[in-house]
Amino acid sequence: MATRKDVMLAALRGEEVDRLQYVPRLDLWWLANSVAGTLPPRYAGRAQNEIARAEGWNLYFRFADDLLDPETQRMYVHRGIGLFATRDVLYDFVLPRDVEIDVRREGGRIRVEYRTPVGTVDSTMFYDRSSQRLGITSPMVVDHLIKSPDDYAAAGYLFEHMDLVPNFTRFERWVRDELRDDGVAVAQGFMGASPVHQIQRDLLDPTQFYFHYKDHGAKVAELAARIEPLFDKALAILCDSPADVVWWGANYDDMLTYPPYFEKELSPWIRKASRALGERGKLLLSHCDGENEGLMDLIPESGMHVAESVCPAPMTRIGLAEYYRRWSDRLTLWGGIPSTIVLPETSDADFEAYLDRLFEAVAPGRRMLVGIADQVPPGAIFSRLQRIGERVEKEGALPLRVGAARPVGAAELSRVGQGAGAAAPVEDARTREEPDDAIYADVRLAVAKGKHVAVKDHVAALLERGVPARLILDRGLIAAIDAVGKRMAAGQAFIPEVLLAARAMSAAIGVLEPHLAVGGEQRRGRIVIGTVTGDLHDIGKNLVVTMMRGVGFEVFDLGVNVPREAFCDAVAEHRPDFLGLSALLTTTMMEMREVIRALEARGLRASCKVIVGGAPVSEAFARQIGADGFAPDAVAAVALANRFMADAPVQA
Numbered sequence: 001m002a003t004r005k006d007v008m009l010a011a012l013r014g015e016e017v018d019r020l021q022y023v024p025r026l027d028l029w030w031l032a033n034s035v036a037g038t039l040p041p042r043y044a045g046r047a048q049n050e051i052a053r054a055e056g057w058n059l060y061f062r063f064a065d066d067l068l069d070p071e072t073q074r075m076y077v078h079r080g081i082g083l084f085a086t087r088d089v090l091y092d093f094v095l096p097r098d099v100e101i102d103v104r105r106e107g108g109r110i111r112v113e114y115r116t117p118v119g120t121v122d123s124t125m126f127y128d129r130s131s132q133r134l135g136i137t138s139p140m141v142v143d144h145l146i147k148s149p150d151d152y153a154a155a156g157y158l159f160e161h162m163d164l165v166p167n168f169t170r171f172e173r174w175v176r177d178e179l180r181d182d183g184v185a186v187a188q189g190f191m192g193a194s195p196v197h198q199i200q201r202d203l204l205d206p207t208q209f210y211f212h213y214k215d216h217g218a219k220v221a222e223l224a225a226r227i228e229p230l231f232d233k234a235l236a237i238l239c240d241s242p243a244d245v246v247w248w249g250a251n252y253d254d255m256l257t258y259p260p261y262f263e264k265e266l267s268p269w270i271r272k273a274s275r276a277l278g279e280r281g282k283l284l285l286s287h288c289d290g291e292n293e294g295l296m297d298l299i300p301e302s303g304m305h306v307a308e309s310v311c312p313a314p315m316t317r318i319g320l321a322e323y324y325r326r327w328s329d330r331l332t333l334w335g336g337i338p339s340t341i342v343l344p345e346t347s348d349a350d351f352e353a354y355l356d357r358l359f360e361a362v363a364p365g366r367r368m369l370v371g372i373a374d375q376v377p378p379g380a381i382f383s384r385l386q387r388i389g390e391r392v393e394k395e396g397a398l399p400l401r402v403g404a405a406r407p408v409g410a411a412e413l414s415r416v417g418q419g420a421g422a423a424a425p426v427e428d429a430r431t432r433e434e435p436d437d438a439i440y441a442d443v444r445l446a447v448a449k450g451k452h453v454a455v456k457d458h459v460a461a462l463l464e465r466g467v468p469a470r471l472i473l474d475r476g477l478i479a480a481i482d483a484v485g486k487r488m489a490a491g492q493a494f495i496p497e498v499l500l501a502a503r504a505m506s507a508a509i510g511v512l513e514p515h516l517a518v519g520g521e522q523r524r525g526r527i528v529i530g531t532v533t534g535d536l537h538d539i540g541k542n543l544v545v546t547m548m549r550g551v552g553f554e555v556f557d558l559g560v561n562v563p564r565e566a567f568c569d570a571v572a573e574h575r576p577d578f579l580g581l582s583a584l585l586t587t588t589m590m591e592m593r594e595v596i597r598a599l600e601a602r603g604l605r606a607s608c609k610v611i612v613g614g615a616p617v618s619e620a621f622a623r624q625i626g627a628d629g630f631a632p633d634a635v636a637a638v639a640l641a642n643r644f645m646a647d648a649p650v651q652a
C-alpha cells in the first residue's frame with residue numbers, strides 16, 4: 001500500500017495521485033504555542049509531528065528546536081555565515097584549521113569571531129525567550145559578517161578553505177526515527193540560491209548589499225567565485241544523497257531579488273542545481289514566500305521543480321488562480337492558503353469563501369499541494385486548520401471539477417489596505433518642468449543614476465553660478481528623487497535604484513545644507529523610526545529611512561525589535577515631528593497600538609504624528625489603532641510626511 005510519503009512524493013513530482021494533499025507547516029505555530037502553554041488542550045506537551053499524525057495530516061518537518069538550550073545552539077553557531085548542522089543537512093562543514101573561532105554569548109546575543117590569516121571578521125546573532133515566544137525557529141543575524149569592503153578578503157579565505165564532508169547518518173536516523181513514512185524529508189541545501197544570493201541573504205546587511213553590489217561589484221563577484229566551489233561540492237553531495245527533495249534557495253521577492261538581478265544572479269544556479277538533481281531523480285524545492293508579481297515568468301523558467309510557501313492574495317498581489325494557471329505546467333505549487341485567513345481577524349465566512357474558491361482555482365489539481373503560506377502563524381485558529389483538512393478530504397478527489405473558475409483573489413489584487421490616496425503620485429509645484437530647468441539636468445541625472453560623488457560637484461557648480469540653494473533642492477534633487485519614486489511605484493524601478501538615488505540625494509544635501517541654513521530656509525522635519533518589538537524585518541523600514549534622509553529629513557533610526565519604552569524615550573529626547581513604526585508580522589502589528597498607548601501614558605502623544613507601515617498594515621488598521629497616517633511604501637511615506645509638514649504651523 002502506498003504510504004503518505006509515496007503519495008506526497010508523487011504529487012510533488014507531478015504524477016497522477018487520487019487526491020489533493022494537505023501539508024500544513026506547523027513549526028512556528030507549534031513553537032510559539034508550546035512556549036506559551038497554549039497548544040490545544042488535548043495536544044499539550046505533544047510534539048508537532050505527533051499533532052500532525054493525530055490529525056491525519058502529511059508531515060512537513062521543519063525544525064523547532066529549543067534554541068535556548070546551549071547544546072542545540074551549537075547546531076546554529078555558524079548561522080551568521082549561512083551554515084547549519086541540523087538533522088536535515090547532509091554534510092559536515094569543516095572550517096579551515098588556521099582560522100581561530102571565538103564564540104561569545106551575552107544575553108540573547110551570540111557573537112562569533114573568525115580570525116583568518118588575512119584578517120578577522122565577526123557576525124552576531126540574536127535569539128532569546130521573546131524570539132521563542134514568537135515562534136522564531138532560527139537565530140536572526142543582527143550584525144553581519146561583511147561590514148566594510150575590507151572584510152571581503154577574510155570572508156573569501158573562510159569559504160575558500162572550508163570543506164564539506166558527506167554525513168548522511170543523522171539525516172537517515174531522523175527520517176527513520178521521527179518522520180518514518182508519514183511525509184517527505186526535505187534536505188537542506190543552501191538558503192541562498194547562488195553564491196551571490198548567499199552573500200545577499202547572510203553575509204551583508206540587506207540594505208548595504210545593494211550599495212556593495214553597485215560600489216564594490218568586483219569584490220562581490222570575487223567572493224562569489226570563492227564561494228562557488230563550496231556550492232558545487234554541496235550540490236554533488238546532495239545528488240549522491242538519500243534525499244528525494246532538496247531545499248535550495250529562499251525568500252525570493254520581486255523587490256529584494258528584483259527581476260533583472262534574479263535573472264542574472266539566481267536563475268543560472270537554480271537551473272544548474274535543478275538539472276543536476278533532476279538527473280538523479282531528485283527534486284529542487286525553493287521557498288517562494290515573497291511578492292512574486294515581477295518574477296512570475298522567471299521562477300518557472302529557472303527550472304525549479306517545486307515552489308514552496310506560495311503565498312497568494314490578499315497577502316501578496318497575485319491570486320492563487322493566476323499562480324496555478326501560469327506555473328502548474330512547469331512546476332509544483334505548494335502552499336496557496338495565505339496565513340492571514342486562519343487568523344481570527346478573518347471572519348468565518350471569508351475563510352469558508354476562500355476555501356470554496358480554492359478548489360476552483362487549482363482545478364484540475366495536479367501539481368498542487370495545499371499548505372499554509374508561509375506557515376501556520378502562532379495565532380491560528382486550530383479548528384480552521386482542521387477544517388481545511390476536512391474539506392481537502394471531502395472535496396479534494398482528483399481531477400478537481402472545473403467550476404465557474406472564479407479566480408481566487410481577483411477582487412483582492414491590490415494589497416490589503418493599499419491606502420486611498422497614499423500611493424497617489426507625489427505631485428507638487430516643485431516637480432513641474434520650468435523652461436530654465438535645463439540647468440538642473442546634471443544634478444537630476446546624477447541623482448537618478450545614484451552617482452553620489454559626481455552629484456556633489458554638480459551642486460557645487462550651480463552654487464558657484466549663484467543659483468539659490470532652495471531651487472537646487474527643489475528643482476534638481478527633489479524633482480529627481482520624486483521621479484525615481486514614481487518609477488518604483490509603477491514597477492519600473494527597483495529597490496537598488498531607489499536606495500542609490502536616495503544616497504546620492506543625501507550626499508548632495510550635505511553640500512547644500514550650509515547654504516540652506518544661511519538663507520534661513522525652513523527645516524524639513526525630524527523623524528524617529530523603528531521596527532516594533534518582536535519584529536526583526538528591516539529592509540522596508542530602511543528604505544523609508546533612506547528616502548526620508550534623501551529628501552532632507554533628520555532621521556533617528558532606532559533599528560529593529562524596539563521596545564515601546566525606547567520609542568517613548570526617543571520621542572522625549574529628540575522631539576520629532578513624526579514617529580514612524582514598521583511591522584511585517586501579523587503578530588507584531590498589534591504592538592503599534594501599544595506604542596501609541598505608551599506615548600499617551602507618558603504625555604507625549606500630542607507632540608508628534610505617528611505614521612505606520614509594513615506589509616500587513618493598512619489604512620483601516622492605522623485608523624483603528626489611533627495612528628495619524630499610513631503609507632504603503634517608502635515613496636508614499638515621504639509624500640505623507642511632506643504633506644504633514646506643509647500643514648504644520650510654522651515653527652518659531
Ligand code: B1M
Binds near residue numbers: 377583614616
Ligand atoms: Co519574513 N515573513 N519572517 N523574513 N519575510 C514575511 C514578512 C511573511 C509575510 C512571509 C510570508 O508569510 N509569505 C511572513 C509574515 C506572515 C505574517 O505574519 N503575516 C514572515 C515570517 C513568518 C517570518 C518568520 C516568523 C519566519 C520564521 O522564523 N520561521 C521570521 C520572523 C523574524 C522576526 O521578525 N521576528 C522571518 C524572517 C525573515 C528573514 C530574516 C528571512 C527575512 C528578513 C530580513 C530583514 O528584514 N533583515 C524575511 C523576509 C525577507 C521576508 C519577505 C520574504 C520579504 C520582506 C521584505 O523585506 N520585503 C516577507 C514576504 C512578504 O512581505 N510578502 C516575509 C521587501 C520590502 C521592501 O518590503 O518590508 O513590505 P516591505 O516594506 C515596504 C512597505 O511595507 C513599506 O515601505 C517599504 C518599501 O516600499 N513600509 C513602510 C515598511 N515599513 C514602513 C514604515 C512606514 C511606512 C511604510 O512608516 C513608518
